[in-house]
Amino acid sequence: EVQLVESGGGLVEPGGSLRLSCAASGFTFSSYGMNWVRQAPGKGLEWVSAISSYTSYADSVKGRFTISRDNAKNSLYLQMNSLRAADTAVYYCARGKLDGMDLWGQGTTVTVSS
């Protein structure tokens, strides 16, 4: 089955770190660019980061978050450091580029609170 499954979310204190994972299956993972998109409670979608032949980040996370991938493990990662309350959100991984992200995971919830 073609799918993306996120994991690694949880409760973390402000200033803490968390590493999200996204496991891909059913397709040739290495052939696709990948993204992280988040959604704060009751808010809209916010693009966070992408990786293809290069990496890119939203200004809100630049310098704090790092996107990476392991094609041998069909996995996408998001290392999140110096977490803030404003980073509280459901984090989705999504396949493709901004002209059409055609496969999304179910999301993993990150809560930053003391």
Added chain:
Amino acid sequence: QSVLTQPPSVSAAPGQKVTISCSGSSSNIGGNYLSWYQQLPGTAPKLLIYENNKRPSGIPDRFSGSKSGTSATLGITGLQTGDEADYYCAAWDNSLSAGVFGGGTKLTVL
């Protein structure tokens, strides 16, 4: 404040047609492809339209997309109660070197 501007809400009766606008600039919509996503309550977003006006397999032709200059429109005909959802536009922004979403539009089928 989102880089792409959408109306917060739209509504129409079952069977009717509705359009949702998405306004941007030359650095995003004007210079790149646009995509549209549907997010039903409590679920992950789903791709509705890619590359401005193309529908993925499985998306009914009731959904259509168009783009002109720095604006785009999502059209939905034959509205059904199951279409009640939040709809988002998205594009790459060359000036920001980042992806951008619209703020989202809540569709109510009265």
